[in-house]
Amino acid sequence: MEFSSGYGGGGSGDDHHDASDPRRGKKRYHRHTAHQIQRLEAVFKECPHPDEKIRLQLSRELNLNPRQIKFWFQNRRTQMKAQFERADNCALRAENDKIRCENIAIREALKNVICPSCGGPPVTEDSYFDEQKLRIENVQLKEELDRVSSIAAKYIGRPISQLQPVQPIHVSSLDLSMASFSGHGMLPEPSLNLHLLPGSSTNISNLPFPTMSISDMDKSLMADVAGNAMDELIRLLQTNEPLWMKSTNDGREILNLENYERIFPGHNNQLKNPNIRIEASRDSGVVIMNGLTLVDMFMDVNKWMVLFPTIVSRARTVEVLSSGMIGIPSGALQLMYEELQVLSPLVPTRQFYFLRFCQQIKQGSWAIVDISYDLPHQENQFASSCKTHRLLSGCLIQDMPNGYSKVTWVEHWEIEDKVPIHGLYMDLIHSGLAFGAEKWLSSLQRICERYACLMGTSNSTHEQVGVATLKVIPSSEGKRSMMKLAQRMVNNFCASLNPSNGQQLRTLSGSNDFEVRATLHKSTDPGQPNAIVLSAASTIWLPIPPENVFNFFRDERTRPQWDVLSNQNPVQEVAHIANGSHPGNCISVLRALNSSQSNMLILQESCIDSSGSLVVYCPVDLHQINIAMNGEDPSYIPLLPSGLTISPDGRPDQERGGVGGGASTSSNAGGVGGQLSSSAGSLITVVFQILVSNLPYAKMSTESVTTINNLISNTVHQIKAALNCTTSR
Known part of the structure; x- marks a missing residue:
């Protein structure tokens, strides 16, 4: 039987041609579209031998004639058979090599064996017979494998691929300490004893991707x-x-x-x-x-x-x-x-x-x-x-x-x-x-x-600077160092909402207004605290445009109204780095006034575009801020960020019906990407991260749950009170 090269979109199998055509010796090929190929592949996985009814259905669905469908499946089966045969040969060759190696090892061991009767070396068989025995055993193994494969194929209705050799598992001490074999992706039911599962807060390499x-x-x-x-x-x-x-x-x-x-x-x-x-x-x-x-x-x-x-x-x-x-x-x-x-x-x-x-x-x-x-x-x-x-x-x-x-x-x-x-x-x-x-x-x-600002130069001097009580402008090296530090903070914040170990945040508490969801993960990235971190978040809706909410959160003058960690103390911006044309895209260093912790500052980055905005912040030691401000490597400054995300609710502004209030727009929300999408309200996610323990097998204790619930609950209530919002969805 002849097959055209229709598989993979190369040809359709339609080889009719006019006898008067001077190019009658050449076949005409039809190039399938990506959608056609994927649809045919999906059907082939379920039914490699479709009947006429299925072929006619595919013909109508994909705008191909039945002959093209028929030839495609013929070609695909031929190529699949060839692939299985190649896999068989590779598996048998590997098995043959394995048996040969075992045979050689046994021979070497026998060389050192002494006969207990005569004290001489044991008598070995001729190498020719050894090879013949291996060949006979391989034939028997292949027959057994073919028999099992044919029986399994009858039950599943399609050929099965041969089993791949099992690869050895290499386990590092770090993997063991993090209980890497407790079951990937298996999260316990929500409880106060939520165990730590494996994974870093931001490292993709810890995910269990299948080998293929x-x-x-x-x-x-x-x-x-x-x-x-x-x-x-x-x-x-x-x-x-x-x-x-x-x-x-x-x-x-x-x-x-x-x-x-x-x-x-x-x-x-x-x-x-x-x-x-x-x-x-x-x-x-x-x-x-x-x-x-x-x-x-x-x-x-x-x-x-x-x-x-x-x-x-x-x-x-x-x-x-x-x-x-x-x-x-x-x-x-x-x-x-x-x-x-x-x-x-x-x-x-x-x-x-x-x-x-x-x-x-x-x-x-x-x-x-x-x-x-x-x-x-x-x-x-x-x-x-x-x-x-x-x-x-x-x-x-x-x-x-x-x-x-x-x-x-x-x-x-x-x-x-x-x-x-x-x-x-x-x-x-x-x-x-x-x-x-x-x-x-x-x-x-x-x-x-932001990259353009990072790569740009500053007219500031290159002398050492330090944050005290007056607002300072860092040198060009200090600016780049601070931007790298803030970027790592934002990346860590975004990753905390979706830990790399595949866990989902589980509900800790809930009410009519909002619910708190949390998860535990072990932070092992360079610069991060080597400890167990509890990440918790809650989302609320407010009937206020997103740009108004963003301006309220990024203004240090209104911060005492919602930031429970500041204890209602006023804050002062002591350093400012612009990240773009919009005034809301910036990095700030804030100092809480009237605070007993005089050496603790707040690093904050705010950013906004037409799809939404972020306000991310983190307590940082004064000495560490000065290290970054002077242009030194900030990679090992520990960060544990919290913050807020603001996005439009997706409803057109005309559906708002006049509901609103709260903060006023103090600056234009245009800039990069234009103004925020017109929206009836805002979706605000409040995120907190706290250290739980330095032990590798920490649990979420009652105290941790109470702390994180109080933090989020008080923050949400203060936000609503400050913006005069009692409406909820």
């Missing part, structure tokens, strides 16, 4: 999926109407799903599954960074996480499939894992594997596409409350003459919620604002402005 081997066939398929995804993404980026339309609520660019289905048939699974929710948005803007630098940061997973600390809680490159061209990342393809978050304990993370492909479109113009890619056992690994599939997403980066870049961003999600979304975040999630293109772009603009 990617065959050449899989790599070829991934390359084909990425290539087709890139072609479709460029059309989405460069086409306006009829694909994109303006939202009547807020003017955002959203996808016209009817026209999208017409142009890309078979892509909209919402038509087949009413439980699926589609989020699709596009945005564009100017970023203070050149295109090649941006591309380099996007393709480096560590730099990628630094760019988006408020969105990307974890990311990892699973496999580099292609490094691209020499000297430039064009053609680079990576299989990656990512976990995205909203900075609140009430919203589950979005976890998925995806392909990231970079391509240079022309001189000074780059496109980067992300598309979800399903891996074996993925669903078992992700214990999320929503099934996430990232469709064609990515960005177009175009260099501008002034060293800036124009970035056009597309986010396209397919979500199936397994449990209802929390009522506070229903509007924000369903509107697409939580993970939409606007959030990614505004966050990128803000962080690039």
Whole structure:
């Protein structure tokens, strides 16, 4: 039987041709789209031998003729059979080598054995017979393996892969001390005896990622999926109407799903599954960074996480499939894992594997596409409350003459919620604002402005400076050192809401107004306190625009009204470092007046963009602040930050109905990314971290629970009282 090369989108198997065609000797190949390939792969996993009914259904769904479907499955089965045979050969060869090694070891041991009767060496068999015995044993093992595989295949309805050799587990003393084998991802039920589970507060390497081997066939398929995804993404980026339309609520660019289905048939699974929710948005803007630098940061997973600390809680490159061209990342393809978050304990993370492909479109113009890619056992690994599939997403980066870049961003999600979304975040999630293109772009603009300030020089002198009672301006080295210290503080704060060991924050207490959720983790990062840390958070809604709330929190004059740790003492700003064009993007050093702890200061960073804002703060010793202010390495200054996150509630301003009050806007909320999205109210998450113990097996004691509950409860009540808010949702 002849097979065409239709698998992986290379060909369709449609080899009909006109006899009068001068090119009658050549077959015509059809290039499948990324969606078609992934849909066929999903069906193949469940049914490698589809009947005519299934083939006709796929034909209608994917806009392919039945003959193309038939040949695709034939080719896929042939390639799968070849893959199994290669795996068999490798497993048998490894088993053969293992037996040979054992045989050699036994022979060496026998050389030193003395016969008890005659005192001479034992008589060994001829080497020829040894080899023959090994061959016979291998044949018997293979027959037994084939028999077991065929029996198992009958029960599961498809071929099974051979068992992989068990790799030895290397356990370090640190792993043992942190009870690394107490069960990954298994969190006890909420109680006062919540045990510490393994993991660092910010280190991705502690996550238990499955070991996987990617065959050449899989790599070829991934390359084909990425290539087709890139072609479709460029059309989405460069086409306006009829694909994109303006939202009547807020003017955002959203996808016209009817026209999208017409142009890309078979892509909209919402038509087949009413439980699926589609989020699709596009945005564009100017970023203070050149295109090649941006591309380099996007393709480096560590730099990628630094760019988006408020969105990307974890990311990892699973496999580099292609490094691209020499000297430039064009053609680079990576299989990656990512976990995205909203900075609140009430919203589950979005976890998925995806392909990231970079391509240079022309001189000074780059496109980067992300598309979800399903891996074996993925669903078992992700214990999320929503099934996430990232469709064609990515960005177009175009260099501008002034060293800036124009970035056009597309986010396209397919979500199936397994449990209802929390009522506070229903509007924000369903509107697409939580993970939409606007959030990614505004966050990128803000962080690039911060980098521009970090790399800029200051006109200040390079003499040593110290914080006393007067406001000081650090030198250029001191400024960079302080910004690095504050950045580490913000990253630690964001990570505390989603610990890297996979734990979810569990409810400690609740009321009609708010509930407190907490978790324990061991902090082992350089510079952090080597101790058990209790992180707790609670989210409330206030009928006040987000920019007003942000201005209230970042103003040191109003701090005594809500900060319970200041004991209602006034605070004074003794150092100030701007982080961007908006006055709210800054780093401050605050001193609590009339305090008995004269050597303790507060390091604070506030930041704002169109998607939301943060106010993060941390007590720091006076001596340590002076170390950073003088430009010395701040990496080992311990930090245990707390703070607040503010985001719009997702409801249009016209739905507010005149409810409001509280703080007034003391400064323009524009700047990077423009003004905060028009919103009826604000979602505020209050976060505290406290040290629990230096012991490796600490528990959450009654005293710890009481302390953290009182901290959050008093802070929430003081915030509501200061802003004259009694309304709750």
